[in-house]
Amino acid sequence: MHAQNNLPDFGTGQKTLSIYLIGLIACVILTLISFGAVMAQVFPKNITFVIIFLSAIIQFLVQVIFFLRLNTQTEHGKLNVMSFVFTGVILFCLVFGTLWIMSDLNYNLM
Amino acid sequence: MHREMTEEHQHYLESDESDVFGFWLYIMSDCILFSVLFATFIVLNMPGTGGPDLKNYIDLKYVLIETFFLLASNFVFGLAVLNLNQDKIAKVQTWLVISFLFGLCFVFLELREFINLASEGFRWDYSGKASSFFTLVGTHGLHVSCGLFWVLIMIIQLSFIRETHIVKRRMTYLGLFWNFLDIVWIFVFTVVYLVGAL
16 A cells, blocks of 8 residues: 555656646746847857857756656666666767768768 | 555556656757757857848847746646646646646747748748758747647547556656756857847
8 A cells, every 4th residue: 555655757757746737847947048148149159159069968957857857866876877778879870970970971072 | 565566656656667767868958959059050140140130130029028928828837747746637728728828928929020020031041040940949939839739639639548647647747848848948048149239
């Protein structure tokens, strides 16, 4: 009976309304910063570029921590984080490897 | 008797744990699918590639509204999970319906956008740029549509599945999937729409 009341979280952490609300507000603000920076066009292009990517990465982290509740508190949580990091490495190799090769080809064929 | 039952329950919990981990691995592999589509999109949109620019066709305000619908759907799904922890099934269903409606608005807006783009001349068969755009954003939209169908099934299942651990496990799958789609969307609107409009 005890186990029924205390349901497992499958390594996804404890959920509370306050954490969700903080996550929601942070996501809304970061989205508005991204869109605002591009729509207002007050900054030079390269600075806007840095702003939108920084805010995307922060929003990504906010979603992972506040909504997905990725954590290393339990054994399952650790496995999740490990596979998450591994995926990140593969993803990095794929995307940056592709861009590197293609820009190199572009340069050499010019 | 009581001891047997708790052992059985413990067994369920352990197999549920590994099932959820398996689903998590599926999501990770889906991330790799999206990363390849992103890489293709960026390569085909490098300076010097042919075809019309997406810039001339998109309205950022429209994309912003789409973004907020998806975020709201994700947040409301979180509220449903909170109510599930307190075993209020009727409330869970209500929140899921709201989450479904927000998601439906997102898919509807995206479809309308695609139809507008196509009718204004930014068609998927016109250039590499357009093809990669429709493949990337379309794959995300397809995932969201499947997710919506799944939410609908979940709402129906909730009314007759009484075993808490089964409901909890299925809601965890769906929650992970729904959240993952919102995370992918962050990168879609940044890489595709915002960089495209710069």
